[in-house]
Amino acid sequence: MASVFKEEDQFEPVTGSYKLLPFRFSRLDDKRYVAVNECGEHQVLRPLDLETFVRGKLSPHVEHYTLLKAKHFLSDSSSQIGPDLLTLKVRTKRDRIANFTSLHMFVVTLRCNHSCLYCQVSRQSEDRIAFDMTEEMADRALDFTFKSPSPAIKIEFQGGESLLNFPLIRHIVLAAETRNLTEKRDLAFVIATNLSPVTDEILEFCREHNIYLSTSLDGPEDLHNGNRPNPTRDSYAVTIEGINRARAILGEDKISALMTTTKASLPRITEIVDEYVKQGFHGIFLRNLSPYGFAIKTRYYGQYDSEEWLSFYRKGLDYIIELNKQGIRFSEYYTALILRKMLTPYGTGFVNLQSPAGVGIAGIIFNYNGEVYPSDEARMKAEMGDKVFCMGHLLKNTYEDIMLSPALLTPLEESIPESAPMCEECAFLPYCGADPDYHYATQGDFLGHKALSGFCKKNMGVFRYIIRKLADDPDARRILESWVAW
């Protein structure tokens, strides 16, 4: 009876029968390469192994043959299904493009009571007429929002200090909910605020309408107060008090915080993380300064370069992983969203890591004055006098005019990474994206020369560091995997 069964070697691939499936490779560090395929699966290889593999000489009996085969870097005589699975995975990865715009940002006012050194746009003005969005404009913006085919619509209120125009926020929330009775989208609201104007009445409204709050917390008290001065010199105390009140009324998970890295932050990463842990947050988004708005005018942006920020990021990630090893569940959100690109079949909605660029597609912003911009950064650029990204005006142009305007399409077309010099051959392309705003601000064109690009340097540094952590430290790997949203 046993003889009717065949032995395993009869099913194994013929040595040397494999074909390469599409992938790119780049240097990971002095000793290794990393190969990445179109759907973001990666394999770290020593130079000799990479060369043997590419030359068609890899033996089916070595471990990385089976790893490369399971990740569809090769297709051999025993299986040809790889290209079909790759196709499926690429479609899954890019699924979001078909859904189109989800994030709609409303600049309800430019007025602000803080004068943050890195701030991008706000005005110390009491002039409501000049710098507040009107109800009529908000209604037109809602018309526009519900033209998006996306099944999920997120409305984010921006400023200035958005809560200085709370009556308009209330109007927009109620109007959007009414429309959604028939639209039936997955509708969500977020208010970006420094929390200083927050009252129990506002928080009750947020609770009733399931609104999330997003605030800024730069770190320990002296750092936060230094970065984010307000007239009473107590912005830290105001923020913490606001966070606690918000949590008491809305619940723990309804408020998140963002930090911005200034030169003063650079030596203080562990204190910044500790502050977030102390305040009961479960993660932090380590964010570098952007070259827009007042940050450029005040020369704030140039205070540190990508290399300095990367060193800050690496120290931060190491420290956070260490905290996790001690049993504190805490994640770094930028890493987490890149991990989602690396370790799951799915993409992310993060605007700055999309191809084509996420600006205008993944997110869009309605300025207080009715002008429509593809991103927060683009409207800041406009506040500085350059309206190159202005897609149109809510009162003057149709949805079609605005979404098909050259101010959107040209930056999108010119910045596609798959056809950009250096990007098209970069292993990290499937994790990366186009940032036409950044490259226009720093180099004067939408594509940018990547050898000179701080965006490129920063992200390559982040990708390399994450892949090395995954490859070299099994404990860190388990921790990083636990951060991934599936």
Next chain:
Amino acid sequence: MLSLSSNGIAALANVTEEGSVVRRLAEAGAGAGWRPDCEYLVIRDNESIPPTGFRGYFYFARPSHQPPSNSFLLDSSLNYLQAGDVVRLTPSRNALRTLYRKNSPHNFFLMTERCNHYCLMCSQPPKPNDDSYLVDEILNIIPLIDPATRSIGLTGGEPTIVGQRFIDVCQSLKTFLPSTAVHVLSNGRTFKDLNFAKSLAELAHPDLMVGIPLYSHLSSRHDYVVQSAGAYDETIRGIINLKSVGVRVEVRVVIHKLTYEGLAALADFLRRNLTFCDQVVLMGLEMTGFTKFNLEKLWIDPKDYQPYLRTAVERLAEAKMPVWIYNHQLCVLDPALIPFSRRSISDWKNEYMPECNGCSRTGECGGFFSSAKRRYSDHITPFTN
């Protein structure tokens, strides 16, 4: 273990049934007379005079009166039979086989014994003969089944190898049993033909799932386990096709010496490539059929593969893929895996071993296949508290 068939039934009167016939059972006061033209009345005492009008009568005690035509005496091993059950009766061979038990959650129909796999651990070794009468019989059984039945399984052999007739059976299940879940055990290869997958999808059965085995992330290992070159590609294409037309798919993995080491890699493969599958089931080995011949190639004590199983389960659960463990005893499972364990062995072949005496948790334990007597874990220990 319940005895599902008997060759010892005895005719007590003249017989008008020809060949093999499918009949439903009735009992006094329990649905009797529903469709008496195809029903047999079960009579458990030897005195009552049976009402007329039934197709026939099954006695468990020799009657004291002259019974009507088509009366049979059944042996006591069949006395679990009750109203609503469906049997195949072959008077010429004194044979009766239970085809459906109303009170069992585990009713499966064997569609064919033919198969295009020859799995090393097959519990139902394939036979090449023409057995198309099996589908004819299933189409006769379905209208007799209680519409309140929770679930029906279709198995084989490879149940889809009969082609359009498989679709016909699914259509009949939908027509007669619209609220009964249907679970198909298939190797998925036939669905490599997108049109076949579509013809199943177009039935729009409200609750149908196809359970498809995948034994490795690597084609050569899967093909070796199922003893068929090219099986891996066709199975995966079948899964993709089914999901692309909206048919629910369960991935099934039997754990043995050839699959346990690859469980984590298989879990990674599933969560990266086939996350859209509806659930994954990781199953213990059944000691029957070909497994007996390949025991040395296949046997590993379940205690010894727990770390591998745990990693696989955790990785699937992390990716939000529903995952279950079938056919495992609680006392050998890693305690972290107990929430994933399901009692899944068909009631008629589910047993416990002598070591289980005094165990306080048999009620929640997966238990053993009755065939497990041949070989089971050295680590069976009763829970006592």
